[in-house]
Amino acid sequence: MNNTLEVPGAELYYEVRGSGPLVVLVGAPMDADAFAPLAELLAVDHTVLTTDPRGIKRSRLSGAGSTPEERAADLARLIEYVDAGPATVFGSSGGAVTALALAQHHPKLVGTVIAHEPPLDKLVVDADELLAATERMIADYLAGDVLGAWRQFFVIANIQLPDDVLEMMFGGERDPQVVADERFWFEHELRASVTWEPDLGALRDGGVRIVAGIGAESSGQLCDRTTTALAAGLGIEPTRFPGDHIGFAEDPAPFAAVLRPLL
Template identity: 45%
Template sequence: MAARRAGMSSVVAHGQPPQSTDRGAAMTEPHTHRLTVPGAEIAYDVRPQPSASVPPLLVIGSPMAASGFGTLAGHFSDRTVVTYDPRGAERSVRTDGASESTPTEHADDLIRLIEATGGGPVDVFATSGGAVNALALVAEHPDLIRTLVAHEPPLAQLLPDRDQALAATTGIRRTYLEDGLGPAMVRFIMLVSHQGPVPDGFVEMPAPEPSAFGLPVEDDGSRDDVLLAQNLVSCTHFAPDVDALREVLSRIVLVAGAESAEQLASRATYALADLLGTSVTVFPGDHAGFLGGEYGMTGQPDDFAKALREVLDGQA
């Protein structure tokens, strides 16, 4: 069951349309805006709280869009919360025709988003690929961030088994280009739910049929998936500026899920902590512990939000 849960968490990252969820009457309704950036049109939402005495909270993922964070945002109705759709995801469209997005591009988008919503400094909760992008941001512009809570950045580049892990991600993209969404997503689910070092020849290992995960069996011919085509390789292959991050370590809290032990993103979080000479804070749930019904999944959102609030309050 643990592998199954982790696998379905990966499908969440793929960005399928969310199911409706009760997010609480106290949550401020989001105001949607659009932002023109080089190569893209970015959609973002602001849940305003003008009386708040703390900085806005920017909640981000990648490729997960704003629709994945409704429950989490609802737990912070006492402060302004900003969410957005990364370039190429859901409401945000690429205008440059590029087939890949990089953490550096995403970080630049985030700079412009922060400037458009008041200029910072802001608190940031960033998960998965969003955490990779936020680490790129804080390394270059620490003045824009008061506290960054980086939840399970999948920095495969930092792992002892980096060669095998990076080969697996490039192999998954190759599978996508050759065979389509279903077979590639099965491999992706296998990779992110695998516990321990990634084995040699991962992409050649036997795999379940896509139908076992509710994935399409037929290839529709498209090759523009926001995860598999645009972000998977550039995100996992990204090497953060460790020296720059050490300089701003007081602004960074690295977080891993209690149920994610030995999975790739969790292992990468601990590897980064070792390089920075810091510790990892454990949050409830797994890689998707904050979900409260979005994408048909529920983690431990109440406990997760409580842990996040405690960290942000402790860093103030």
């Protein structure tokens, strides 16, 4: 089922598959389509909710931006509207930040949060340096240096990509919706996500089980470091998932095999 829900400042696009206990799969800026193959695998015995985050693709924005708290409130309203909770929420990247904000601010709606590689830059020792580099990257992107900004992004993330791959991915003619979503992320979403600092005490004591997930192929990358720091702050051991930062999209079957027991 595909539908939309009006919330303060936005109209949210969402999809519901299957039946059974509620599982929410969410990204930021990744939209619902990125999670569709994984959702199909889980929908054989779960109700699976996916959504485009506010301002991305089919979720139209009438407000100003996209903070983790706003996105968490959006998820809370979707969970209440679907009326199949409490939910298990799998969030990846910025969506993991959203999921943690949901656990922190709306704990009665969620039983488990699986935070896969949240970019919580403030939890690592070189936070000031990272955030300063992020500000330069955003400024360069908004000034029109798209390739230069993406080159900086992968340096910050400690992910090695050759220039010809960067050119193929982010140069030349590109889909207008992809470009629009990318600009929204750089302009309105990225800063709010990487500067968000979780209340570790509230997460430890809030009654929501937190799983900190790291890709087996993400060793040494920034999101490996931030997720390791999150796990340490919560007093838990990280859970390793197949693949890298987007392993759930690149090879969903082995990813689902590790995810399913956590549901």
